[in-house]
Amino acid sequence: MSENRCVDFRLLGRLEATRDGRPVELGRRRERCLLGVLLLEANSPITIDRLVDLLWEGQPPSTARSSLHTHVSRLRAQLDPDGTGRYGVRLVSRGGGYAVEVAPDSVDAHRFQAMVERARIVSPADRTGLLRQALALWRGPVLADVASDRLRERIAAELTELRMSATELMIETELAADRPRDLVGELAGLHAEHPYRERLAGQLMLALYRAGRHADALIVYQQLADRLAEDLGVDPGPELSELHTAILRRDPGLIRSRPAAQTPRQLPAASRLFTGRADELGALTKTLTGVTDRDTTVVVSAIGGAGKTWLALHWAHQNLDRFPDGQLFVNLRGFDPSGQPMAPATALHGLLDALGVAPSAVPTDLDAQIGLYRSLLATRRMLIVLDNARDASQVAPLLPGSPTCTVIVTSRDRLTGLINGYGALPLQLDILDEAQARDLLARRLGEERLAGEPEAVTALVNGCGGLPLALGVVASRAALAPHLPLAAITAELHDATTRLGAFDEDDPQASLRAVLSWSYAALTGAQARLFGLLGSAAGPDIGLPAATALAGLPTDEVTAILRALQRQSLIQQHSPGRWRMHDLIRLYAAERAERDQPEDHVAGLRRLVGFYLNTAHAADRLLDPTRPGHGWAVVDPAPGIPAHPLPDRAAAQAWLDDEHLCVQAAQQLAARQGWHAETWQLAWSLNTFYGWRGHLHDLVTVWRCGLAAAQLLGDPAVEALAHRYLGRACILVGQHVEAADQLHRSLSLAEQAADLPGQARAHWTLAWASEWRGDNERALEHATRALELYRACGDPVGEGGALNVVGWYATRLGHYDQARTHLESALIVSRDTGNRVGEADTLDSLGLVAHHTGQYAEAIDHYQKALAVYRDLGNEYEEADTLERLGETYAATGERGPARRAWREALRLLRAQRRSPDAERVERRLRHVGGSGGSGGSPTVPGRRAGPSRQRPD
Numbered sequence: 001m002s003e004n005r006c007v008d009f010r011l012l013g014r015l016e017a018t019r020d021g022r023p024v025e026l027g028r029r030r031e032r033c034l035l036g037v038l039l040l041e042a043n044s045p046i047t048i049d050r051l052v053d054l055l056w057e058g059q060p061p062s063t064a065r066s067s068l069h070t071h072v073s074r075l076r077a078q079l080d081p082d083g084t085g086r087y088g089v090r091l092v093s094r095g096g097g098y099a100v101e102v103a104p105d106s107v108d109a110h111r112f113q114a115m116v117e118r119a120r121i122v123s124p125a126d127r128t129g130l131l132r133q134a135l136a137l138w139r140g141p142v143l144a145d146v147a148s149d150r151l152r153e154r155i156a157a158e159l160t161e162l163r164m165s166a167t168e169l170m171i172e173t174e175l176a177a178d179r180p181r182d183l184v185g186e187l188a189g190l191h192a193e194h195p196y197r198e199r200l201a202g203q204l205m206l207a208l209y210r211a212g213r214h215a216d217a218l219i220v221y222q223q224l225a226d227r228l229a230e231d232l233g234v235d236p237g238p239e240l241s242e243l244h245t246a247i248l249r250r251d252p253g254l255i256r257s258r259p260a261a262q263t264p265r266q267l268p269a270a271s272r273l274f275t276g277r278a279d280e281l282g283a284l285t286k287t288l289t290g291v292t293d294r295d296t297t298v299v300v301s302a303i304g305g306a307g308k309t310w311l312a313l314h315w316a317h318q319n320l321d322r323f324p325d326g327q328l329f330v331n332l333r334g335f336d337p338s339g340q341p342m343a344p345a346t347a348l349h350g351l352l353d354a355l356g357v358a359p360s361a362v363p364t365d366l367d368a369q370i371g372l373y374r375s376l377l378a379t380r381r382m383l384i385v386l387d388n389a390r391d392a393s394q395v396a397p398l399l400p401g402s403p404t405c406t407v408i409v410t411s412r413d414r415l416t417g418l419i420n421g422y423g424a425l426p427l428q429l430d431i432l433d434e435a436q437a438r439d440l441l442a443r444r445l446g447e448e449r450l451a452g453e454p455e456a457v458t459a460l461v462n463g464c465g466g467l468p469l470a471l472g473v474v475a476s477r478a479a480l481a482p483h484l485p486l487a488a489i490t491a492e493l494h495d496a497t498t499r500l501g502a503f504d505e506d507d508p509q510a511s512l513r514a515v516l517s518w519s520y521a522a523l524t525g526a527q528a529r530l531f532g533l534l535g536s537a538a539g540p541d542i543g544l545p546a547a548t549a550l551a552g553l554p555t556d557e558v559t560a561i562l563r564a565l566q567r568q569s570l571i572q573q574h575s576p577g578r579w580r581m582h583d584l585i586r587l588y589a590a591e592r593a594e595r596d597q598p599e600d601h602v603a604g605l606r607r608l609v610g611f612y613l614n615t616a617h618a619a620d621r622l623l624d625p626t627r628p629g630h631g632w633a634v635v636d637p638a639p640g641i642p643a644h645p646l647p648d649r650a651a652a653q654a655w656l657d658d659e660h661l662c663v664q665a666a667q668q669l670a671a672r673q674g675w676h677a678e679t680w681q682l683a684w685s686l687n688t689f690y691g692w693r694g695h696l697h698d699l700v701t702v703w704r705c706g707l708a709a710a711q712l713l714g715d716p717a718v719e720a721l722a723h724r725y726l727g728r729a730c731i732l733v734g735q736h737v738e739a740a741d742q743l744h745r746s747l748s749l750a751e752q753a754a755d756l757p758g759q760a761r762a763h764w765t766l767a768w769a770s771e772w773r774g775d776n777e778r779a780l781e782h783a784t785r786a787l788e789l790y791r792a793c794g795d796p797v798g799e800g801g802a803l804n805v806v807g808w809y810a811t812r813l814g815h816y817d818q819a820r821t822h823l824e825s826a827l828i829v830s831r832d833t834g835n836r837v838g839e840a841d842t843l844d845s846l847g848l849v850a851h852h853t854g855q856y857a858e859a860i861d862h863y864q865k866a867l868a869v870y871r872d873l874g875n876e877y878e879e880a881d882t883l884e885r886l887g888e889t890y891a892a893t894g895e896r897g898p899a900r901r902a903w904r905e906a907l908r909l910l911r912a913q914r915r916s917p918d919a920e921r922v923e924r925r926l927r928h929v930g931g932s933g934g935s936g937g938s939p940t941v942p943g944r945r946a947g948p949s950r951q952r953p954d
Helices: 007-018 029-040 048-055 064-079 108-121 124-135 149-176 180-193 198-210 214-231 238-248 278-288 308-318 344-354 366-377 392-398 416-422 434-445 447-452 454-464 468-480 486-494 512-521 525-536 544-551 555-567 583-596 598-623 649-673 676-693 696-713 716-732 736-752 756-772 776-792 796-812 816-832 836-852 856-873 876-892 896-912 916-930
Strands: 089-094 097-102 296-301 327-331 383-389 406-411 425-428 572-575 578-580
Touching: 029 048, 029 064, 029 097, 048 064, 048 097, 064 089, 108 124, 108 149, 124 149, 149 180, 149 198, 149 366, 180 198, 198 214, 198 238, 214 238, 278 296, 278 308, 278 425, 296 308, 296 416, 308 383, 308 406, 327 344, 344 366, 344 392, 366 392, 383 392, 392 416, 434 447, 434 454, 434 468, 447 454, 454 468, 454 486, 468 486, 468 512, 512 583, 525 544, 525 555, 525 583, 525 598, 544 555, 544 598, 555 572, 555 578, 583 598, 598 649, 598 676, 649 676, 649 696, 676 696, 676 716, 676 876, 696 716, 716 736, 716 756, 736 756, 756 776, 756 796, 776 796, 796 816, 796 836, 816 836, 836 856, 836 876, 856 876, 876 896, 876 916, 896 916
Parallel strands: 296 406, 296 425, 327 383, 383 406
Antiparallel strands: 089 097, 572 578
16 A cells, blocks of 8 residues: 555555455556545445545536446445455445444544543553554545545544644653653654644643743744744744743643643532422432543533532532533623623633633644644533523534543533534423522521511512522521511512612622622613613513514514524413513513613513404404493504404404513503503593403403593593492492492592483492392482483494393393393394394393293293304303303202202303302302202392492493
């Protein structure tokens, strides 16, 4: 074999010598290139497109693929003519390309890599001989006789760099053995061959200095400095410059050999406050156990202060025995007060130093440093903890290539680049639950102190939001003031203006504001803007359409920003299309928005309120199209921000199910901002939904807020409406004295304004209030007056509803014929006007009349028809009441099974609506009908009360 032949063709030499005297004829250049490339990746497939690109050097002709297949066929015939593989080599199709199947030790390149990896872990006494044996395999550049320089650069750069790193490691080992004079000649030749390689120059300088040739060592430096300046326009690196300075000073430390490095044990101590996290520790153990075919990297991500480092260190200290070759730890300062993350090269220098590499022996080229680092870790069983990483590009150069190593990366960013590009495994760290948070406080303060103030402890846990950093800060404050009641600290946590300040300490690492500020500093301008706006947004979470309105940007831009904020653990997508913030992060975000972008902050909130108002109003119209009062003009505080598209009633119901808490929070926000029209109209828009879903206390809350806004607005008609609606809501929650006061105020305002519809609605609601006080006669008087007023103002929808209410109270008083006459008229009017709510209410009332007159089959039919409409509308409040009455009728006929089924379903709805007295009544009915001696009759008078839709004046 010729001297300059590529090391990877050692295999061909063996074939030529053993194949029955027939030489392997590979005279075609591209066939030799093809075989060389495949041998470099022995047993691993290379795609056809990649092979075409390499062999034709990026400029393939149209016939390249067919030519490649021809070359493959010829190679197969030469390497394995009979298809038996008896010569130990086969060219096969695999993975969308081709691969050479061959024993790795048959290829010099792979033998070389294996020998270098072994040299890293043997004793220094054996290392030099093994490295020299490995380097002897080289007989010229890779693919020297078959490929261009460009091709070699593209496919063999890593192998060539490993050759130089091995050479430098061999020299370093021999320098440590105090043989400088023996090395000067060899180093001089290598330096001449690689005149820009600073590590070789440093080794030559050190050998000359130790050999007593101080002046020659300085000349080598000066020549290199001149060459770098003239050819590249740069100066020597800091390490070579430091060596030069040390030689000038004749530093005696240069004479002593660097002692052999000890096994690195760099882990910081684990926090004694660490608690809980059993699931996460178990997930780490499960992930990092039994993986032997590849290196394992886990990315632990969470918001700042969530305890990522605590978790990593706790697990690491529990599993030290799994890493006998040591543990490396580096704080990458990805989110740091300095704002400057650690450069990968800086991190590598520290890691190489821990691995025993002398500073002068560290390559200046980053790729060479990475190669040396990975070579040193090859076959070692080590743990590498890369703490506080900024992004994937900072971490990737620090990942070992050895399947024996384990890496734990902690970051506020989810590092999707590592997960997607390097197969890292994600572990998202959540906040502590209540029990874990309490345990953390107990570890610092002791159980006795916590037991003395249980309410304050609960408030502390809630105020810290399960964030370990926040818990640690308050625990530290309490520990330093053992006589201070815990309640004194909790007082600060209740006030939003002081809550963040309660977690501030002089030490930035223990200050929540400081920790969050480092995440904020890492955001782009657009990300910081939306982050601030989200902190001030109303509601427990936010959907994409609302976030788009808040930002005033196109949906795709907002989506990209939300994903970026989620990657950095500042928000969490807890369900598809919905994001939320930790309470303490929300406070910080709002604080930054008010400070950094006050005008944009207010404009964004106005857009958000406009979005919720417009969409909620549209949803309300879909729920009940015949609801009176749609003449009220909806204020549009943010022109250009449309309502979210709601195609039908089901979509409207689903949107309100998802968003009603956000809409209610938007009302509170509007009230704080002094946007009075929006405030009362948001209450109006939630009224139907809250009534039908049985959110009765929420109904009171939104109308208290709405009334305050209406009074500030100075519009008597709006104020009368708000008094009436608040009166209705108070009736539903049993606040009857306030209800009567609110309703009489509403009637008085309507009478002063000669507002006949307003008077009719007030009388309607007063009828209902009278019923709740047990005065059905007074209720019938108010209902009759409401009917007269609706007829006077020509309102057929109101007239139909009032006919039903008159019929209802006539039934309550036992006037069944009068009741049936009014109810039959009400049913006709409701159907003629398309008022499905009125139709269902009237059917339910007719069922009550039929029940009281002993016409049970007719009553059951009416109730079932009413239920069908209520369910179609989504009116669960009225559905529950009608089910209760249906059960009463079944019980009266002795049909105990259907009665139980109706009451069980009613009970489920009543409990969901938190209507405790009603639920208790139905439970009593179930117990009665289930008794062995029950008569099957109803234990109470059916239809004791009416639901909100029947008493809905609107």
